[in-house]
Amino acid sequence: MILNKVTDLIGNTPVLSxxxxxxxxxxxxxxxxxxxxxxxxxxxxxNMVIAALKAGRLKPGGVVVESSSGNTGCGLAIAAIEFGLRFIAVVDHHAAQDKIAVMRALGAEIRYVEGNFREDEVAVVERQRLAAELASQIPGAVFMNQSDNAANAGGYSDFVREVIEEVGGVDAYVGCVGTGGSMTGIARGLKVHNPHTKTIAVEPAGSIVFGQPGHPYYQSGTGTPAGDTVGLVLDYSCIDLGVQVSDTQAFETARYIAQRTGLLVGGSTGGVIYKALEFIHSGLIGGNVVAAVADGGEKYLHTVYNESWLQERNLLDPQIWAQLDDWLSPDEIEDAQPTLLQRSAA
Structure with a gap:
C-alpha cells in the first residue's frame, strides 16, 4: 500500500500473541x-489537533503548546507538520532524552521548566503552568492540556476497532494510566462491544490516580505525581480495577521481555505486562487478555536498559526474573514465541 503522508501510518498496528x-x-x-x-x-x-482546528480554537498557521514527557510531544510534532503549525513542547528533567531529541528532530521547540527537582520527581505541575502561560502570551497559541481534553480519550476509537477486528473477543484489557485518556477511551470502547470485558488500569507505585500515597517514581509518561490533580479526561466508571506496579517490577519485566522475546518495550509497558501476567496466574483474568505496547524500549536505552543506571538506583531484582520464569516456564516460552496475528498494512 502506498500512502500519501506520515500520519497515514498511524494505526493498524500488529498484535503479538x-x-x-x-x-x-x-x-x-x-x-x-x-x-x-x-x-x-x-x-x-x-485527534486533539483536528478537534481544535474544527472548533476554531486553533487557526491555520497557529501554535500548539503542550506539557509532555515526550510521547505526546512526538505525536503533536508530527501533527503540526501535517497541518502547518508551530509546536512548542514544555518538558522537564524526567523526560527521556531520546524523546526530546526526536521532538527536536521533528522541528519542535523545546522549553524546559526551571526549579530544583529530584531525579525521580515529575515536575508536571510546573510543566502545565508554564505551558498555559506560554499559550496565553503567544498570539494564535493553544494549550492542548491533554489531561482535561475530551479529544484525548476520543482519539482511541480506531484502536478499539482494530483490536476487535484482530482479536475478536476481548476478555480483559490491561493498560497504563497517566492522564487517563488512553485507558478511558479504550475501556469505554471495549465495554460498548462487550460489557463483560474486564479493564485493569496500572499506575506506578507513587502515583495518586487511585488514592494511594504519592512519592517519586522513575516510570516515564505514566501516573499522576503527588501535587498534581487527576485529569478530567479520566473516567473511573469504565475501569474495573486500579493497581500499582513498582519501578523495579516494571523495568525488570521490560528487560526480561526483551531478552526472552526480542521485543523492546518501554518501562510503563513492562509494568503492564507484569500485572497482566500476575492477574492471569491468579485467575482474576483469562482468555484473550490485551495489552498495549505503549512505546518502545529504544527510547530508554540509557535508563531502563542500562544495568549500571539501574544498579545505581537500586532497581535491580533477580527475583522478578524468577517470578516471570515461573509464570512463563521454559516449555511455555517455547510454545509462546510471538506470532503476528495481523501485520500492519504499511
Whole structure:
C-alpha cells in the first residue's frame, strides 16, 4: 500500500500473541510503538489537533503548546507538520532524552521548566503552568492540556476497532494510566462491544490516580505525581480495577521481555505486562487478555536498559526474573514465541 503522508501510518498496528497454556489464556500485545512517532499517543495527539482546528480554537498557521514527557510531544510534532503549525513542547528533567531529541528532530521547540527537582520527581505541575502561560502570551497559541481534553480519550476509537477486528473477543484489557485518556477511551470502547470485558488500569507505585500515597517514581509518561490533580479526561466508571506496579517490577519485566522475546518495550509497558501476567496466574483474568505496547524500549536505552543506571538506583531484582520464569516456564516460552496475528498494512 502506498500512502500519501506520515500520519497515514498511524494505526493498524500488529498484535503479538504470547500463549499461556497452563491458564488457557493468551497475552495479546498490540504493538503501538509501530506508530510513526513511536507510541500510542500519536492517535490522540492528532485527534486533539483536528478537534481544535474544527472548533476554531486553533487557526491555520497557529501554535500548539503542550506539557509532555515526550510521547505526546512526538505525536503533536508530527501533527503540526501535517497541518502547518508551530509546536512548542514544555518538558522537564524526567523526560527521556531520546524523546526530546526526536521532538527536536521533528522541528519542535523545546522549553524546559526551571526549579530544583529530584531525579525521580515529575515536575508536571510546573510543566502545565508554564505551558498555559506560554499559550496565553503567544498570539494564535493553544494549550492542548491533554489531561482535561475530551479529544484525548476520543482519539482511541480506531484502536478499539482494530483490536476487535484482530482479536475478536476481548476478555480483559490491561493498560497504563497517566492522564487517563488512553485507558478511558479504550475501556469505554471495549465495554460498548462487550460489557463483560474486564479493564485493569496500572499506575506506578507513587502515583495518586487511585488514592494511594504519592512519592517519586522513575516510570516515564505514566501516573499522576503527588501535587498534581487527576485529569478530567479520566473516567473511573469504565475501569474495573486500579493497581500499582513498582519501578523495579516494571523495568525488570521490560528487560526480561526483551531478552526472552526480542521485543523492546518501554518501562510503563513492562509494568503492564507484569500485572497482566500476575492477574492471569491468579485467575482474576483469562482468555484473550490485551495489552498495549505503549512505546518502545529504544527510547530508554540509557535508563531502563542500562544495568549500571539501574544498579545505581537500586532497581535491580533477580527475583522478578524468577517470578516471570515461573509464570512463563521454559516449555511455555517455547510454545509462546510471538506470532503476528495481523501485520500492519504499511
Amino acid at each position: 504470547i500463549s499461556i497454556p497452563a491458564k488457557h489464556s493468551k497475552l495479546l500485545l498490540k504493538i503501538e510503538k509501530n506508530n510513526p512517532g513511536g507510541s500510542i499517543k500519536d492517535r490522540m495527539a492528532r
